Amino acid sequence: MTPLLKVEGLSKSFGGLAAVRDLSFELQEGEIVGLIGPNGAGKSTAFNMISGAMAPTSGKIAFAGEDITGRKPSRVVRQGLARTFQSATVYPKSTVYENVYRGALCHFGVPVWAQITQTGTYRQALKRTHEQVSKVLEITGLSPYRDEIAGELAYGHQKRIGVAIGLASSPCLLLLDEPAAGLNPEECAEFGRLLKSLRDEHRISLLFVEHHMALVMGTCDKIIVLVQGQRIAQGTADEIRNHPAVIEAYLGVDEDAHA
């Protein structure tokens, strides 16, 4: 079966520094894959290359069998690969609905001429956007908060707004950049349930970069471990927990400290 995402020999150098070296892995449709590693391991660099934000020095990225290496994020999104950002809320003084709506408008790409002339095309696009926003608010559990000011919500709910914006383009693969950063254990557990429901109920595959080990171990079907730009291990949570190279890389790092 063609993997949904196939990364082959991906490398990125900044001057003399090899931030990512010869990274290869596959993500099958319906999988949740976690990318972990100590600080400076190259996770964000790999993530940015896959989402199209950064061109690789070498290597190849295929999405649903199509080579997307070096394609711009706007084009990659249209193909069904979206990403979230670390910051919780884009517009903290706007309502939850407005935040997601503005994000969704970018995805739906209403042509400028249609915006100026306010044609039927424009009105249809707005209607579709409103419908999609309502749908993703429902999926992310944010419907009851749609008219609340985003910056005044509990942090766990603020983080969901980023996920809702990512979902606005109806992706089949969503990349999440440290989605649990700053969440307390209870919010983190809830977030894990959200991620699993995206996979199980909405058939959205996920790839996420995360330091929060409890979330990674509890939700990922497959975990990839990077150290100094190189993949040192790949496997299920149990395989990764007991992998000698991973234990060595994390030696002295207390898992509970991140839980």
Ligand SMILES: Nc1ncnc2c1ncn2[C@@H]1O[C@H](COP(=O)(O)OP(=O)(O)OP(=O)(O)O)[C@@H](O)[C@H]1O
């Ligand atoms: N734009 C850049 N220019 C120069 N060096 C960079 C750049 N981006 C990242 N690096 C370097 O590449 C290496 C990998 O960084 P990266 O941010 O990908 O790691 P990371 O695993 O995401 O780390 P963290 O968990 O701390 O976010 C680091 O040594 C970093 O300093």
